[in-house]
Amino acid sequence: MAAPPRPRPRQIWGYLVFWVVADEMHILNLAVHPQQRRRGLARRLLSEGMGHARSLGARVAWLEVRPSNDPARALYHSFGFQEVGRRPRYYDDTQEDALLLAYYWEEERDSDQ
Ligand SMILES: CC(C)(COP(=O)(O)OP(=O)(O)OC[C@H]1O[C@@H](n2cnc3c(N)ncnc32)[C@H](O)[C@@H]1OP(=O)(O)O)[C@@H](O)C(=O)NCCC(=O)NCCS
Numbered sequence: 001m002a003a004p005p006r007p008r009p010r011q012i013w014g015y016l017v018f019w020v021v022a023d024e025m026h027i028l029n030l031a032v033h034p035q036q037r038r039r040g041l042a043r044r045l046l047s048e049g050m051g052h053a054r055s056l057g058a059r060v061a062w063l064e065v066r067p068s069n070d071p072a073r074a075l076y077h078s079f080g081f082q083e084v085g086r087r088p089r090y091y092d093d094t095q096e097d098a099l100l101l102a103y104y105w106e107e108e109r110d111s112d113q
Helices: 041-055 070-079 105-112
Strands: 014-021 024-032 060-065 082-087 098-104
Touching (some): 014 041, 060 070, 098 105
Parallel strands (some): 024 060
Antiparallel strands (some): 014 024, 060 098, 082 098
8 A cells, every 4th residue: 555645844935923902903024935025925914914903903003114124115015004103223133223114994994985
């Protein structure tokens, strides 16, 4: 009798880390494997995560991003995130500031009306 096929090793291509507290979504990390970028994976992860947070009652999403991170800033901008603040010397490794971005679901609802 032939042995069953060995399971193929799983590869993680990307992940999104967030939590929802009360009506706030906090996005802590989003990353896609360098060899899998520009294929829409981050867009899909963020879209799914924000949809889930919204279903849990989130009305605003927050995140920090480095000013030098053009790919991430372009991604968040395309989702409608707005720059609402700056955290000085937020990143330990480079002492770079963080931009604080927010997305307000209420504005999305208002603009639908
Ligand atoms: C930022 C990151 C998550 C994007 O992942 P990705 O799967 O390549 O992104 P997508 O393919 O879903 O791209 C979605 C949109 O993001 C923007 N974008 C992504 N990579 C970009 C790049 N290199 N340059 C410019 N815009 C970029 C574009 O607007 C893109 O839409 P388009 O392809 O229609 O032009 C990925 O580059 C990454 O893991 N970077 C390192 C970790 C990181 O910086 N995380 C964010 C922390 S706040």
